[in-house]
Amino acid sequence: MGTSGTVTAAGGRRNPATYVRELTHRHGPTLDRARETVRTRAHWSPYPEDTDAYGPGAAAGARAALAALRGQVLDLGQPGRDGLVGPAPADGGERSPYGPELAIAYPHHDPDTLLPAMREAMPAWREAGVTARAAVCAEILARINAASHEFALAAEHTSGHNPVMAFHAGAVHAQDRGLEAVAQAVEEQTRLPGSFVWSKPMPDGEPFVLDKTFTLRPRGVSLLIGNSVFPAWNGYPGLFASLATGNPVLVKPHPRAVLPLALTVRTAREVLAEAGFDPNLVCLAPERPGEGLARRLAVHPDVRIVDYAGTTAFGDWLRRNATQARVFTSTSAVNSLLVESTDDYRGMLANLAFGLALYSGQLCTSPQNLLIPRDGIATDAGHKSFRQVVADLGGALAELLADDAAAVSVLGALLSPEVLARVEKAASGALGEVAVAPRAVAHPDHPDAVVRTPAVVVLDAARPEDLATLSAEWLGPVHFAVAVDSAAAGVELLACTARERGALSAGAWTTSPEVEAALEAACAEAGVMLSFNLMGQWYITQSAVYSDLHGTGMNPAAGAVYCDAAFVTGRFHTVGVRRHRASG
């Protein structure tokens, strides 16, 4: 890594133009397939989920690569270096949710040097055209994919993912999101002819002829404000959509999760340089503690696109203040499940327990509110009272998480002290009766990791104070078993919460066609993706790239949809030119 522009990994020199043609040839079929899949919405991915597919030494190599970064300055060769962020946590260095400090320092950069350099890099990238840009983006993703074990390890030790989730959401699925965005960008940028003849028959019999062209014009510097939960999965859509449509991308990572995006930017800069483009098309801007860099950058007149995933408050601030930019946001969600009836009670409990436990409920799609009729539910194992359902869910969680080693492989680690404070408040009984108490899990390998099993607190939708509790977002292992008067009341509460607080997922177990229809109508109205009767190895938290749309733009949880046409069309413009063709 860290090679200069025209030197290959093998040490040879190659011509950048030849290399771009080679990339176009190499990645063309993959991009075509991605575009086709975006239309069919079938299952497909070019990036294997199987960790063994990356060779026998990959995992060990990744550990060694990350260990080698300890105590180093990860310098990406950007202009305007004016200090360091980290390595000590007090100076902005990262600490793993599993305990250790990462002990990596990142150069800090003056935005007033970075931004002009990025603007200067634009014209050649713009003029390279859609196909070349897409091929370069695909190569960046291919190299990131080849280093998936390294990216997974970085995700584990910044976001606290369990190893499987880190390999999925922190690596291959994030790469899928990136390639999906590139495919959409190609699709949208090739919908109009580049040049064409317009010939109109005139009353005198002679056609009137104009030669016309359409020129695509990228908006300008794109700012990606990363989050700490899924910096790659939430970041790659905007990063690659902007880059593929011709815009430079400035990446402002979350202070707790710099490494995954730093490695991403490093790879992007390498590929860009080798392909003969200015590596400053993708830059990293880590921030000093308390610097407030995101606010400063977001309103900079050079910044014309902003992608953000995070809190509703900052998303609202961006929409109000970054008026010079197109703003794509994905913010807080209060997700609900309706447990109404099932013909596979054990299967439902197992799927539900896993859905709650996965990454300690820290996903933006994690279900928070479990709405259960107070009179109980019908199941293949007979009628189950509200209390029984909650108790059996507790049993399913206990079974899933009985063994500490198995538990941490599902739960991962708590992301931050704020998450721990929430689960401790829930455990204290302050929110309501604790039906399932969270348990501190000792991580076999990381004694300092903070790990808790999910807390389930009983609430009653008839009590205003309980309604207020369940209407707020409690990201983390805090879930509410909410007694509702009826299935219809549950549908109404689910829709109302989604509409007013935002939601990215909704689910139900029901055998009733009426409840199913009511819920489908309510979720269409509230704009939430809805999953019915999930069993086995697919969970409400999951969003299948190329198939599901993530977000709808209809409720406060998301102004951006991964990855619809609007997610890329807002990043470029089209300008026409008409030339009179002299007759004769």
Place this chain on the structure above:
Amino acid sequence: MGTSGTVTAAGGRRNPATYVRELTHRHGPTLDRARETVRTRAHWSPYPEDTDAYGPGAAAGARAALAALRGQVLDLGQPGRDGLVGPAPADGGERSPYGPELAIAYPHHDPDTLLPAMREAMPAWREAGVTARAAVCAEILARINAASHEFALAAEHTSGHNPVMAFHAGAVHAQDRGLEAVAQAVEEQTRLPGSFVWSKPMPDGEPFVLDKTFTLRPRGVSLLIGNSVFPAWNGYPGLFASLATGNPVLVKPHPRAVLPLALTVRTAREVLAEAGFDPNLVCLAPERPGEGLARRLAVHPDVRIVDYAGTTAFGDWLRRNATQARVFTSTSAVNSLLVESTDDYRGMLANLAFGLALYSGQLCTSPQNLLIPRDGIATDAGHKSFRQVVADLGGALAELLADDAAAVSVLGALLSPEVLARVEKAASGALGEVAVAPRAVAHPDHPDAVVRTPAVVVLDAARPEDLATLSAEWLGPVHFAVAVDSAAAGVELLACTARERGALSAGAWTTSPEVEAALEAACAEAGVMLSFNLMGQWYITQSAVYSDLHGTGMNPAAGAVYCDAAFVTGRFHTVGVRRHRASG
């Protein structure tokens, strides 16, 4: 006209469902062709420009139909009638720019009755599906097309168009804009499969299968705020884009141009009712003098989409205040032409003179600033000094507009006292030296019509006060011949004006490849459609539907583009549902 829901024009009764199928069959090929043309951008229109194509009695019939409206209340049968607008001008009635009062009254409606009625009409329209909605929209446009002479007459006597422009921009080209929007709406609403199977191979060998659906969800009531210049041409894109994507449309016409949109709404309501839909899907909301209805409606929580063409100030107000809605605006433009060199001096002067004179410079694409190097230009007729070019332009205008009857057929009438005030100010010399003085033209048929030939005032780009003058919008027959230091200075001034003040068209006459390249780059940067060396019967003011994009979204003149994908995708959302398929 004015038939009730289930009675045909011929007096027979028909089943609405059968009728919708019939419309789908009838208009399917036209819609397919429109979608294809939107991709190829070739010339095409299903609506003949030739006035004779509408039958021998069409023009006389239209005059009779409009005469019959005099002294009448044009009641569309909407709920919540609470008074009248007009017929007297003091009560909000319209007066033709050609002189006479229209003497038509329109019912005024309480929005708090209209809006709930419109929301109630949504579900059946939404459930009808993309194809049926598009067919109904196409039938509305077909009926409007059949009445093109009537719509043209209405355009003449509200906007002051000349008869040819009224037949084009007030009728057939506006219909083209509407059908183009419907075609785009079909395209965008059919890009995702409605239902599909997602099957993922799992490590255990069994595929994991989900049945998935995508449901389209219209945003809600769409508000069209009409203008007085081109209420149909600027109004139909939003109206039909919203209707075709499932949204009801409330039309708030400009007080001076109610009739064209009232006739449009009447036709839409007739077709909707005959097709078995609630006619309240399209309603008209004329306003009382000074009522400020647009402001009130635009921030109403039920209003979820706003289309507006008009002043920059109100466009800005809408973007700041109508935050609950998607806002599509087309606002003020300061358009410039560069006259640098030509190999057809006479042809250039003729085309330029017509481009200035057409509709008295009242189009949003009319050129205001003619940028001419102060050292003169090279032409096939030898070098021409700055003064000579301006003098020859004056000669070409005088030739074009020598005869009063011929002049009014190009100029139309001045739209409003504000336009007259601007041309009188220019004629007074207050803005600069008057090179071409405007002339009052007596309309042979309408003695009260206010008609003026274009004024051309000489300015100098080197003088700050002249720069301030040319940077403001002077809609109407006011043009500036601006001396610039060089072609390069002209390019820079053109781009700067477009970027800062907004522009919808730019043009140039040049034989220099360098100037052409510089201008093309500058217009791509500023986001203005650029026309080179126009001659003969195509003018800088014209935008070919299905071929040119109107607006770019890059400069202050337009946040909406007629008609790109984003113009329709912002009007609906997509919600996914996933259902677990039990194995076996």
